[in-house]
Amino acid sequence: MTLRRFLHSPEALAGAAIVSALAVMALVAPLLFPADPLSIAGRPLTPPFQDWSLPLGTDRLGRDVLAGLFHGARTSLAVGLAAASAAIVAGSLVGTAAGFASGLTDDVLMRITDAFQTVPGFLLALAFVSVAGPSLATVVGAIALGAWTGPARIARAEILSIRERDFVAGARIVGMHPVEIALREVLPNALPPVLALSSVIVAGAILIEASLSFLGLGDPNRVTWGGMIAEGRAVLRSAPFLSIIPGIALVLSVLGVYLVSEGVVEASATRRSLS
Amino acid sequence: MPLLPLSRRSLLSGSAALLASTALPAHLRAQETPKKGGRLIVAADSEPRNLNPAMVASNGVFFVASKVVEPLAEASFDGADGLVPRLATSWEGSDDGLSVTFRLREGVTWHDGKPFTSADVAFSALNVWKPLQNLGRVVFKDLESVDTPDEHTAVFRFSKPTPFQLIRNALPPLTSVLPKHVYEQGEIADNPANTAPIGTGPFRFAEHKPGEYYRLERNASYWDKDLPLLDEIVYRVLPDRAAAAGALEAEEIHLAAFSAVPLADLARIAEVPGLKVVSRGYEDLTYQLVVEINHRRKELADRKVRQAIAHAIDRKFVVDTIFLGYATASTGPVPLNSKTFYTDEVPLYAFDPARADALLEEAGYPRGGDGKRFSLKLLPAPYFNETRQFGDYLRQALAVVGIDAEIVNNDAAAHQKAVYTDHAFDLAVAPPVFRVDPAISTTILVQSGLPDGVPFSNQGGYRNEAIDALIAKASETIDPEARIALYREFQKLVAEDLPLINVAEWGFVSVAHESVGNIANNPRWVVSNWADTWLGA
Numbered sequence: 172m173t174l175r176r177f178l179h180s181p182e183a184l185a186g187a188a189i190v191s192a193l194a195v196m197a198l199v200a201p202l203l204f205p206a207d208p209l210s211i212a213g214r215p216l217t218p219p220f221q222d223w224s225l226p227l228g229t230d231r232l233g234r235d236v237l238a239g240l241f242h243g244a245r246t247s248l249a250v251g252l253a254a255a256s257a258a259i260v261a262g263s264l265v266g267t268a269a270g271f272a273s274g275l276t277d278d279v280l281m282r283i284t285d286a287f288q289t290v291p292g293f294l295l296a297l298a299f300v301s302v303a304g305p306s307l308a309t310v311v312g313a314i315a316l317g318a319w320t321g322p323a324r325i326a327r328a329e330i331l332s333i334r335e336r337d338f339v340a341g342a343r344i345v346g347m348h349p350v351e352i353a354l355r356e357v358l359p360n361a362l363p364p365v366l367a368l369s370s371v372i373v374a375g376a377i378l379i380e381a382s383l384s385f386l387g388l389g390d391p392n393r394v395t396w397g398g399m400i401a402e403g404r405a406v407l408r409s410a411p412f413l414s415i416i417p418g419i420a421l422v423l424s425v426l427g428v429y430l431v432s433e434g435v436v437e438a439s440a441t442r443r444s445l446s
Numbered sequence: 447m448p449l450l451p452l453s454r455r456s457l458l459s460g461s462a463a464l465l466a467s468t469a470l471p472a473h474l475r476a477q478e479t480p481k482k483g484g485r486l487i488v489a490a491d492s493e494p495r496n497l498n499p500a501m502v503a504s505n506g507v508f509f510v511a512s513k514v515v516e517p518l519a520e521a522s523f524d525g526a527d528g529l530v531p532r533l534a535t536s537w538e539g540s541d542d543g544l545s546v547t548f549r550l551r552e553g554v555t556w557h558d559g560k561p562f563t564s565a566d567v568a569f570s571a572l573n574v575w576k577p578l579q580n581l582g583r584v585v586f587k588d589l590e591s592v593d594t595p596d597e598h599t600a601v602f603r604f605s606k607p608t609p610f611q612l613i614r615n616a617l618p619p620l621t622s623v624l625p626k627h628v629y630e631q632g633e634i635a636d637n638p639a640n641t642a643p644i645g646t647g648p649f650r651f652a653e654h655k656p657g658e659y660y661r662l663e664r665n666a667s668y669w670d671k672d673l674p675l676l677d678e679i680v681y682r683v684l685p686d687r688a689a690a691a692g693a694l695e696a697e698e699i700h701l702a703a704f705s706a707v708p709l710a711d712l713a714r715i716a717e718v719p720g721l722k723v724v725s726r727g728y729e730d731l732t733y734q735l736v737v738e739i740n741h742r743r744k745e746l747a748d749r750k751v752r753q754a755i756a757h758a759i760d761r762k763f764v765v766d767t768i769f770l771g772y773a774t775a776s777t778g779p780v781p782l783n784s785k786t787f788y789t790d791e792v793p794l795y796a797f798d799p800a801r802a803d804a805l806l807e808e809a810g811y812p813r814g815g816d817g818k819r820f821s822l823k824l825l826p827a828p829y830f831n832e833t834r835q836f837g838d839y840l841r842q843a844l845a846v847v848g849i850d851a852e853i854v855n856n857d858a859a860a861h862q863k864a865v866y867t868d869h870a871f872d873l874a875v876a877p878p879v880f881r882v883d884p885a886i887s888t889t890i891l892v893q894s895g896l897p898d899g900v901p902f903s904n905q906g907g908y909r910n911e912a913i914d915a916l917i918a919k920a921s922e923t924i925d926p927e928a929r930i931a932l933y934r935e936f937q938k939l940v941a942e943d944l945p946l947i948n949v950a951e952w953g954f955v956s957v958a959h960e961s962v963g964n965i966a967n968n969p970r971w972v973v974s975n976w977a978d979t980w981l982g983a
Contacts, residue, residue, distance in 0.1 A: 210842050215767045231710065232767060232839055305855055387828075391853040392841075405831055406710040407688065 176438040183434020189427025197248045200241035208242040208394045209234060219412050230402055230413050240420055243396040247377045247424060250311055254376035255369050257315035259322045263358065263365050266326025270361075271334060271353040281327070284320045292317025296379050300388045307390045310383060314376045321372070322365045329361035367439065370432030374425045381421055396421045480963055482675050484981035489690040489702040490681035493656065498640040499622040500574045503581045505731060505879075508619075508973035509703070510660050510681055514557075515624065515645030518548060518567070519617040521730050521882070521969045527614050528882075528969070533562065533623055533646065539610025543924035546613050550598040554669045556625045557650045567600040568592035569626035574634060581886055585616045611926045615883035618730070618970060648674035648977035658683060673977040691715055694957055700981070701958040701965070703972045708831065709770045712955060720960050725772060727966030728953030730882050731973065732781045735764070735773070735836060736891070737947040738865065738874040742907045745811060745820055746872060752944040754805035755873075756795035758847045759840065763797075764950050768835045773952035778941040779888055780933065781880050781951040789934040792941035802847040813848045822872040824851040825865055828858055833875045836949070840875065867899040869907065878902050880951070884933050889917045892945040908945040 177183050206212070212225060212235040219228040219236070227236040269280040287295070296313035303309040333339065334357055342352045383389050384397030391398075396417040403413025492506045499511040518534035534548040554562040571592050575582035588608055593601040602613075623646070628639050643651050646669070649662035660681040664674055682699055684690050690706035693699045695718055707715055716723045737755065741747050761775035774782055778792045811819040822844070826837025834855075841851045851873065856864055864870045879902075881887050887902065894909040916939065920932040940946075956972065958965055961982040968974055 207842070207845065209838065210845065211839070232835065232842075301857070387855060391838075391855045404688070405708045408691070408711055409714050410710075 174438075177434050180434050180437065182430045183437070186427045186430025186432075186434060189423055190431050193244055193248060193424050193427065196241050196244040200238075200245050204235070204238035204241055206238070208238040209392075212238070216406070216410055218410070219416070227416055228412060230399070231406060231410075236399070236413065236416055239394045239399055240396075240417060242394045243399060243417060243420070244424070246307075246390075246393050246395045247380060247421075250307070250314065250380040251373040251376040251428075253311045254314035254318060254380075255372040257311060258318035258372050259365060259369055261315065262319035262322025263326040263362065265319070266323040266328075266365075267330055267353050267358050267361070269323070270327040270330030271349070271357060277327075280323075284323050287317070288320045290317070292375070293379055293382065296383060297386070297388065300383055305383070305388045305390055307393065310380055310389060313383070314379050317379075318372045318375065321368055325365050325368060326358075326361050329364060330357055333357050333360050363439070367432070367436055370428050370435065374428040374432070377421070377425055377428070480675055480978065480980040481982060482980070483677050484675075485678040485680060486676050486701065486962065486976075486979065486981055487680045487682055487699045489684045489693060489699050489706045490660065491685055491690070491704065491706050493683050493685075496640050497643050497651075498624070498637075499643075500570055500624045501578050501634070501640070503579055503619050503622075505704070505973055510662075511622070511643050511645075512647070512973045513649040513662055513679060513975050514643045514647045514651050515622045516647045516975060517618055518621040518623065519614075520974050521618045523729075523967070523969060529614060529617060530968075532975075533567075534617075537614065537617070539613065541924070543607030543609060543922075544604050546602045546604075546610060548600045548602070550600060551669060552598055554646050555667055556628075556646055557644050557665060558625070558628070560625065560627055561597075562623070562625075562646050563597040564594035564600040565597075566623055566626045568594050569630065570622070570624045571600075571602065573629070574624055575620060578634060579620065581616070581881070582620050584890065585612060585620055585886060607922050607924050609885075609921075609924055609926070609929055611929060612883050612885050612921075615881075616886055618974075619881055619886070647975050649676075649679060649975075652678075668977070670977065674975075675978060675980040676976070679976065691957075694718075694721060694959070697959070700962050701956060703954065703956045705772075705954040707955070707957045709772055709955070712770070712772075712957070715957055722958055722960055724956045724958060724966050725953060727956060727968070727971030729783055729969035731970055732783060732880045732951050732953060733877050734776065734779075734781060734880055734948055735833065735950040735952070736876045736878055737840065737949060738871070738876050738906055739908070739944075739946055740869060740872050740874075740906045741909075741945070742869065743822070743872050745809075746822075748809050749943060750805045750809040751811070752947070753795065754802040754809070754847060755844065755849070756944060756947050757798045757802040757805065758843045758849075759795075759947070759949055760797040760843065761949055764836060764839065768832050768839060769950060769952055772955055773950045776948035776951050778937040779891065779946075779948055780884055780937050783951075783953075784880065784882065787884055787930060787933045787937075789937055791934070792938045794941075795947075799846050806847060806849075811848075817848055818850045819848040821850040821852060823854055823870075824873045824875070825854050825856065825861060825871040826875040827865075827877060828856065828861055830877060832952070833877050837875050840873070862901050866901045866903070866905045869898075869905055876902065884936065885921060889920075889936070892940055893917050904945070906945070910939070910943060910945065913939050913943070913945070 211233040213229050213233050215229055215231055215233040217225055217229040225235050229235060265280055269277045295317040299313035299316055300309055339356060342356050381397030384395040385401045389395045389398050399417040400414045407414055494507050496502055497507055497511045499507050499515050516532045518532060519529045520532050521528055522530040533551055535551050536549045537546060539546045550564055556562055576586040576589050588604045588606040589602055590605045591603045625644055628644055629637055648665055648668045650665050652661040652663045654660045662679040664677045684693060690702040691711050694702055712723055715721055739746050739752060745751050765773045765775050777790055777794060780787045782788055806819055813819055824837060824841060827833045837853055841853055844851045865874045878891055879887055890903045892904050892908060892913055894914055896903045916932060916936050920929055923929045923932060963980045963982055964978045
């Protein structure tokens with residue numbers, strides 16, 4: 172039912188097409204472009220559609236823009252997924268602990284969440300990366316640091332209602348350990364709405380990663396779209412394609428992820444109202 | 447930006463004439479006579495807080511302060527020994543190298559009206575240049591006293607023979623004279639005149655609006671009665687490099703120096719009517735692109751590995767692609783444009799990856815299963831686009847010969863700490879400056895025994911007794927010819943042993959409106975006093 176609704180929405184379909192294209196690009200990048208995408212492949216600043224071995228041209232050092240685009244998709248997607256997973260795992264654990272324990276623990280955990288929510292996520296990431304040094308792992312950590320609060324709040328709200336249900340009382344009477352109840356009985360039931368948030372986090376993570384790379388705080392040993400845009404900025408007036416091509420890729424991916432998440436929310440919302 | 451509402455109008459009136467002037471043939475324009483008056487607006491990409499050029503001898507400070515505070519002599523394309531008099535009218539070294547006598551200009555007054563005398567020179571030399579100045583600490587290390595037999599004579603006395611040639615070469619960048627009566631009270635480093643300098647120069651310091659502009663005004667009582675020609679100089683703070691090009695095209699500024707317009711944009715901007723691209727005026731401020739090496743790393747302590755790295759770098763690619771032709775490939779630690787000291791009789795390292803591979807095999811570092819011999823940390827200095835791009839290039843060039851370099855990016859402060867204090871690098875890309883004489887800021891790059899934390903010095907743990915002895919001997923050799931011969935030997939030893947790898951050397955590029963006259967008429971024009979610069983109508 173849900174799937175059918177999803178498939179009937181053209182926006183969701185477009186989003187799914189973009190996201191699958193992105194995933195395919197990321198998967199085939201090492202097969203199509205086995206060389207290091209940062210290696211020098213041809214004459215510097217070749218414009219697009221001139222040399223068919225380098226269809227999208229080359230940048231200021233002669234690096235293949237198309238190879239960069241494919242390998243950049245890998246980085247973007249990897250960072251997006253890793254940051255979203257980290258944020259959701261951390262957020263739902265904190266939310267579960269707060270909702271299930273209640274009392275002082277709840278207060279403390281929720282005030283910490285508030286504190287993180289008051290600081291803009293991008294600022295937090297910027298500060299974290301400039302202290303810890305730019306590498307893929309710190310970038311993922313930095314993005315997750317600003318993104319876990321959303322899942323934490325939603326998980327807590329869900330758990331507050333679930334923990335009053337009969338099956339939880341049943342588990343308690345059977346003598347299950349509270350931690351076991353929280354993790355095995357309550358959390359799985361609270362997860363679906365939290366997961367619905369994941370695509371929004373992925374889209375946000377892709378953007379934050381690109382912004383960090385644009386500011387020179389990305390991993391310099393990997394191709395990233397933000398880094399490509401920043402590279403192209405110096406020659407914006409004479410070779411605008413260097414910034415425009417990765418810019419378009421970035422816009423499309425974020426748009427795609429948003430459309431998919433819209434579609435999922437829409438489809439599941441209807442299902443809920445029906446049931 | 448509510449900056450100087452007049453600027454737009456005066457520039458517009460100027461620009462109409464400017465359009466007319468571009469219609470004239472070039473030889474007619476060149477004959478235009480200098481004209482008095484006008485406000486020159488230039489782009490400033492950094493905003494130094496301390497504007498005391500006697501303490502901080504750096505180009506960022508000189509760019510503004512050299513118009514206010516003058517040195518004893520300025521560099522010149524055609525003067526004797528490459529100098530023209532400023533506050534000193536003549537200089538003479540004794541045969542034993544133990545003293546230098548300066549005759550000082552008479553009738554010079556400070557901007558606050560007090561007369562300029564030899565006491566000011568003695569005070570500046572002993573209390574500022576020698577103990578406080580980044581470069582003066584090296585050159586004036588043996589200065590013992592300054593005698594002032596009369597108000598217009600200063601005799602520098604050295605405890606050890608000090609080459610007169612070195613002192614002469616150091617006059618333009620190192621000898622900005624400060625007013626004793628302003629600085630003698632309290633700490634020199636805390637003096638308010640450091641942010642609002644008082645000098646004898648053709649322009650007085652008027653104001654600084656942080657984040658917006660510096661403004662200098664004509665000094666009506668300048669010692670050269672006919673100068674300066676301009677009424678005002680305004681430095682508009684434009685930290686974004688793309689903004690400088692836009693501001694020039696929109697006729698909001700007249701001049702952008704220090705390659706404020708990115709090299710990649712020059713070909714386009716050279717076509718814009720009314721703008722000229724000038725690469726002269728930086729001859730005495732040659733920047734060098736250098737790979738610094740941490741000799742504490744076992745692999746890099748091996749000369750063969752260093753030679754392999756030198757062979758792996760395609761200097762022509764670096765010059766043509768990264769510097770777009772606005773640079774020269776280097777052969778050693780002294781740049782080609784230093785006619786006095788340069789020699790090409792040094793070992794050269796042609797681009798030859800096969801040779802590099804062979805050297806690495808010989809050194810005992812075979813390729814592993816993944817084609818890699820060993821891994822290194824590479825720290826490109828973040829100061830220039832070109833140093834960062836060269837870092838990207840070097841990583842690829844090393845990958846070809848099986849060395850896996852991981853780039854570590856830092857901001858300026860963290861980079862200095864990592865390389866010059868913590869030594870947390872294997873290779874670093876640095877842009878040191880060659881300032882006319884190797885003893886000013888070049889020998890320090892390879893000399894051993896320096897304390898940790900001195901920026902732009904040998905912090906790679908390199909120690910070569912032959913080179914150290916040569917540097918020590920040259921620093922006490924009085925005879926110019928013998929001294930030059932020693933520095934040629936120095937270049938040979940450095941190129942042979944490669945304590946660091948010199949890749950390319952470059953000067954900056956200025957972009958100016960056609961209406962700006964007398965630009966680039968000395969080898970450090972950008973950081974000279976601009977007294978004869980003028981603005982056509």
